[in-house]
Amino acid sequence: MEKIFVCSKNDLPEGEAIKVDCQPEAIAVFNIGGSFHAMNDKCSHGNASMSEGYIEEDGTVECPLHSALFCVKTGKPLCLPATDPIATHPVVVENDSIYVLLKEQQQ
Template identity: 45%
Template sequence: MSFTDVCSVSDVPSDAGLRIDTGPEAVAVFKIDGDFYAIEDKCPHGDWSLSDGYLDDGLIECSLHMAKFCVKTGKVCAPPAIRDVKVFPIKVVGDRVLIDLEPEAGI
C-alpha cells in the first residue's frame, strides 16, 4: 500500500463528503463518528458526484437519482444503482488524512 496525504482532518465535514481530486479518479472522503472513510466519487448509475450527496446514518445518497451506498463498505443499499462503489484504504496520521489510491473491492 502506498498512502497519499490528501487533506487535513479539519477539512472533512461531519455531515457531508469532501471531494479529493488527487490520483487517477476522484475520491469522496467522509467522517462519521470520528472515523474516516473513502469511496470513489462517482455514482455507477448516473456518473454523478457522491460527495455532493446526502449523508445519513452511514449512507450516502446520490443527489441525482437517489441511489444509496454504505460509505464503510461501498455496497449499494438502494436502487437504481446495482453496482457497488470502490472503497479506498484510509488512515489518519496526526492531523492529516492519507488514502491509498489503489481501491479495494467492496467489502
Template identity: 45%
Template sequence: MGEPIAVDHTARSVRVCAVDELAPGAVTKVNTLPAIAVFNVDGEFFATSDLCSHDNSSLSDEGYIENGEVECGWHMAKFCIKSGVVTAPPAKTPLRKFDVRVEGREVYVQVPEGILIRG
C-alpha cells in the same frame, strides 16, 4: 445488491486534509482521476469512488449524507459509506473502497496504482 469491492493494498499515500478540516457528516473530493470521495462518519474516515456506479454523478458534489449512507443526487441510489455496498436502487454495483488512515492530525487515503494523482 452486490458485495463490496476489495481494497487494493499496493497503493500510494495521499494527504487529504487535517482531521479538523472535515467535520462529521461531511465529504471532500481527492484530486485523483478517477476522483475519490473521503467521508467523515461520526469521527471515522472512509473513502470510496466519488462517482455513483449507476450514472456517474459526483457523490461529493451532489450527494446527500445521512445515517452512514450517501445518496446520489441524480437518481437517489444509496450506498453504505463504510462498505460501499448498494443500499437502495437504481444502482446495482457497489462503490470501490479505499484505505484511509489518520497520522497525528492528518487524514491520508491510499491511492492504488492505475489511479492518477493530480497536481
C-alpha cells in the same frame, strides 16, 4: 500502495465529505461520526459526484442525481436504481492529517 493527502482532520467536519482529485479517478472522503471513509467519487449508476451526496448519520450517502443509497464503509448499493458497488479505499489518520491509500496502477 500510494498514500494521498486529503486534508487536516479539522478541515472535514462530522457529517461532511470532500472530493480529492487524483488519478485514475476522484475520491470522496466522508467523516461519519468522527470515522473517515473513502470511495470513488463517481456514482456506479450514473455521472454524479458522491461527495455532493446527502450524508446520513447511519453511514450511508445518497446519490444527488438518482437517489440511490450506498454504504460508505463497503460501497455496497442499498437501493435501486444502483445495482453495482462503488470501490472503497482504506483511510489512515497520521498527526491530524487524513490520507487515502490507493493501489498503485500497473504500468
